[in-house]
Amino acid sequence: MQPSPLTNPLATVTQLETSGSQLDGIPTDLEDSIRFAGARLTQAAGMLLRLPQEVIAQAILVFMRFWVGPDGGSLAEFGAEQVSAASLYLTTKLSAYPKSARSLINVYAYLSSNPTTFANLDHLQQKPPETSYFVSEGTYERRRATLFSTEQRILKTLGFQIQVNLPYTLCITYLQALDVFTHPRASELAKRAISHLNTALLSPQMLYLTHQPTSLATAAIYLAAREVNIKMPEVEWWEVFDTDREELGFLCVGMLSVEGFAQQEREKWEGTRVPLDVKDLEAEMKRRSEITQD
């Protein structure tokens, strides 16, 4: 099959079975946590860089693709933070909103100055001291070197497959096709559907790597319509958008489960940081092995 402008290369079963991190002995739950935190970090950095959501979403998917499969990157080798930064850098470089390495490094330094990964709102209101995220010229040089080498590793690992097709536009097109925009609460529905698409980016099931944009858009609309309580056609309308009932159900469950997962993660890492670089990860692994030994 020739690729099309509406589809993405999906992860194969083999790739989903094993990851580079697993082969390096990193437990799956830890990997899930780190991937989730890394994706959130990318989203946060993208927002601080004033990037459009499309660009951020592409960066998150490049980030996600990097870890997949036995040939993918391993957390034992690459910190999630450096991969997140390089994914964002790479994606913006090809977008209409290129960012300088300096901006990117500053933003990541600012974000990692947060004492906890899951900060509450009060926390964010307080202004951290500027010294906590100041990047000196020497540090900048070193981080920039890492940024560039990580960028190359991403390109190589992904086989230069950095093109990402997103479901956002499709979602709106589908809503138009379903003729819901005549409904008074249509914008509520559309916003909800887009929120679901944004949430799914963070899914530990990597829904964007296992399902095509068409299905993601359809499932987001289905869920949103139920939540907003707007009636959809009685027929199996999702079939029109290349999604069968089974896939729709799976995606709905997957999208809804992100909330619970996020809740668990927040409790699990309350007051601490998810290890987003190699050194922290090694410390975390050590801590875990000590616990099991005791």
Added chain:
Amino acid sequence: MANSSAATPSQGLQRRFKGCSKIGEYEMMQKLGEGTFGEVHKARHRISGSIFALKKILMHNEKDGFPITALREIKLLKMLSHDNVLKLDEMAVERPKAEGRKRAILYMVTPYMDHDLSGLLDNPDVKFQEAQIKCYMLQLFKGLQYLHDNHILHRDMKAANLLINNRGRLQIADFGLARHYDEAVPQRGRGNGEAKREYTTLVVTRWYRPPELLLQLRRYTPAIDMWGAGCVFGEMFKRKPILAGHSDLHQAQIIFELIGSPNDQNMPGWSDLPGAESVRQFAGNQGTIASRFRELSPTGLSLIKDLMKLDWRKRINAIDAIDHPYFREQPLPMREEDIPHFADSHELDRRNVRGQKQALPPAPAGGTVGGGPNGEWSGSGQPPQSWQNGDRRYGGPQDRGPPGVDRHQRGGYDRRAPPYEHRPPPPPPGERRPNWGNGTDSRHGNLPAPPSDGRHPLPPVPRYGPDGDRRRGGQPAGDTYIPSYGNDGPRRSREPDGPGRSREPDDRPRRGSRDSGNSRDGHVDERPDRGRAYRDRDRDRERPNDSRNFARDRRDGRTRSRSPERRDRNRDRDGDIYRRR
């Protein structure tokens, strides 16, 4: 799960890269030339024996990481699939052997093409017949139509970037300067339209640069590629570049001598362009094009005049050029397979004896020149540093060459024709069947039409707009390729012949914007045999026993395979740069 090995995750197993093959799979042959950002080598794939061209990506300007020009070119080529556009087969990696050299060297692997047009025209043993020129021009227009219909400006149209193989196929190469075109695509009978946004004028090799670019029009259109096609058309008759200016001003002068001086009729709005002042002195030329191209028939002359119209709005677009009456009059365009093989002319040897050659002015170096990732100057007019290159032939100054580079700098391939293959050329790759007559492409047949505009017209995501930290400052969303319609897939998804691959009849509306489809509704193509010749030939061309299938299968197998045994661990362990203190 935390077993003993888990405690020491940093001790490594081997890991392989997927998607990129190792350079060791290729046997380097000779150097073919130098592109905008790297050398081009001929190489043989050790397993399949097929010949490829390997374009090395130079990393000499690393202040922005991986070169944006290379990244753009790779991304564009990965999305494109057309018989007249050079295909990117894969990326090959040369991993550094010595310690300390951390970055790998990357090569773009493309099919090897026997000649480039420039080299071919330089070869005195090669005589083009008019029917052959028509065949090449048709292919060039088809390639350009595909690019423009897909919102891509090539921006370095020149004979040296048109590759030709011994099967008569012409392909457009070197997308180092190409970019996404944000505007509506050209439509039948409506010229090339107008652009709403500004792009950098630092594009197109000077001899092929259209008058509007010389006058610093920033809102240019696909018409800039059509001008280049016109230059190539003339070059095929004259066997040398028809407008070889030795400075930008001289270039404008000889253009106006050939076509006629600009006035408000033939180039409306010209006097408002930033560069207009300097060319007022060239007023009063009537244009010598008719006498200069006496060998052309009246329709041929009308085609070259249409391609070289000063008014970029009225310049013929690729769709109309394909339908030009020139291609329907005698002699009819030759069929690709009837084009003689230009074998055994040993042009390279001869050139080495001759020694000298006329150096093409170097292509603008795109992003690397501008300094920013966007390859744009913040102002119009001359770039801050115009490097003065002595030109051997003219002795006049040349500008815009990268510093410290020999004068043979040119895009894609060297102008000299590569030496000839005595063996039969490799068969056409099976996964890229000719789709002549298919409009542009058949693979999107069962999918909804892409959004009519190239960009996502999506309002609901938060959009903060470009921020202020862009290095060059002040320039709105810059000269950057915006992805919107890519078709891509990893190697594994490129199965040789998927079952769903349909081949559709010729009269299907071309893929692309809805507008372009509509615009053709009213148009009746009066040519009964349009596209017929090409389609018929497709059947002969489909060769199931493509020797490269083997390589592809192997590659697929490899990317799919797991690699649990991961031994060497000599990777960069500089992750700690990102560590917090």
